[in-house]
Every structure is written in structure tokens, then in C-alpha cells.
Amino acid sequence: GAVVSQHPSWVICKSGTSVKIECRSLDFQATTMFWYRQFPKQSLMLMATSNEGSKATYEQGVEKDKFLINHASLTLSTLTVTSAHPEDSSFYICSARQGSTYGYTFGSGTRLTVV
Amino acid sequence: SQELEQSPQSLIVQEGKNLTINCTSSKTLYGLYWYKQKYGEGLIFLMMLQKGGEEKSHEKITAKLDEKKQQSSLHITASQPSHAGIYLCGAPATSGTYKYIFGTGTRLKVLA
Numbered sequence: 001g002a003v004v005s006q007h008p009s010w011v012i013c014k015s016g017t018s019v020k021i022e023c024r025s026l027d028f029q030a031t032t033m034f035w036y037r038q039f040p041k042q043s044l045m046l047m048a049t050s051n052e053g054s055k056a057t058y059e060q061g062v063e064k065d066k067f068l069i070n071h072a073s074l075t076l077s078t079l080t081v082t083s084a085h086p087e088d089s090s091f092y093i094c095s096a097r098q099g100s101t102y103g104y105t106f107g108s109g110t111r112l113t114v115v
Numbered sequence: 116s117q118e119l120e121q122s123p124q125s126l127i128v129q130e131g132k133n134l135t136i137n138c139t140s141s142k143t144l145y146g147l148y149w150y151k152q153k154y155g156e157g158l159i160f161l162m163m164l165q166k167g168g169e170e171k172s173h174e175k176i177t178a179k180l181d182e183k184k185q186q187s188s189l190h191i192t193a194s195q196p197s198h199a200g201i202y203l204c205g206a207p208a209t210s211g212t213y214k215y216i217f218g219t220g221t222r223l224k225v226l227a
Contacts, residue, residue: 006157034214034215036217041220041222042219042220043203043217043218043219043220044158044203044217045217046214046215046216049214091155093157093158095158095215104148104205104215105160106150106157106158106160107157108156108157109155109156109157111155
């Protein structure tokens, strides 16, 4: 079945630094990937839609300059949290869509802690 | 915008008991997915429902889709500690869209 690999699983960084999270589709090509954010005890909130070869589409309220998304190939999308602050601490999950169905596969998530 | 509301928000049951989780949409459902998540981990796909009246089962978990009520239910029979986790329903925001929204989640704890 479709597998999406997300790295790192967890990361701790200092305030003001940038962190890059990778999302890879291992056995299929994904023209579209999605980035979600999950706060403790809350549901997943869609942050942006990552489109291969073009700019990402951000949801309302998500800062484009803070959460940089790059989808340079059909198997890799990256989310870079720039100038991270403690309020950016959260659980980030990516997903990718395989084929023409609505099916989505999710990565294992990345827990970001900014200190 | 469409919203998915789940009930109950949390549930504690004794091992062996049956339970039901509901997911109600504020707008028309164009398919619905159920996922399970353990704290701090990714989502595990459980099942997908695409047609009204559709019912699917996997091991001890059964899910139904009622398009008219814009609702889906997830039923677990003879619950086990391994069923514990967060259950999330998800659906396309609109027909034909890649955008996906999620329910508010139901935290399930099964007491041994």
C-alpha cells in the first residue's frame, strides 16, 4: 500500500531558528501533498496544500512567510518553520493522495518543540 | 465552511463492552473516512465510506454512512485495550476537492 514517510519524528529547536520537516511518498508519486497542524487534544487543521512544481496554497490565517512549503519533486514536500517561536510548538502531519480517488495516506507526524 | 462534529468527545469503557462514535457533518457528505490516531503519532486509516447506506467492517469495527442525516457512525464490538486511541472522521470539504477536513476527534480509553 501507499506509504508516506515523514522526518524527523520529533525536533527541539531554539527560538529564532528554522526547522525543516520532510514528507516523502515512498512508493507512489504525489502531485499534491497536504500539511496539517494539530494542537494538544484538538483535531487536525489544514495549513496548506503543496503542489508539485508550483506555489503552495495556504489556508486562511496561515502565514506564508513563516511556514515555507516546497514541493520540488513528485515524491517530496518540505515544510520549513522559519524563525520559530514557542507558539509554533505543535504536531505537524503531512498527507499525500495517491491516484484519482479521495484516498489519503498520512505521515507519522513531527512533534516540534521550540524552546 | 463545512464542519465535522464528533460525539462523544471522550469515552471510557470497560473491556468487552460495545461502543459507538458518531460523526455529523454540517453540509452534504461526499464520502467519509475514519482514522485512528495514537497520541503523538500519525493517522491510521480504518475505512472509507463513499455511498449512502454503505456499511463496512474490519475485524471488530463497523462503520456506516447515512447521507440523508449527513452522519456516519463507528461501532466497536467487544472493545479491547488495543482499541484505545483517538478516532477521527475526515471528509472532502466539497465534491471533487483535494481539501480534507477532520472531525473534532473522540478519545477512547478501554479499561482492562
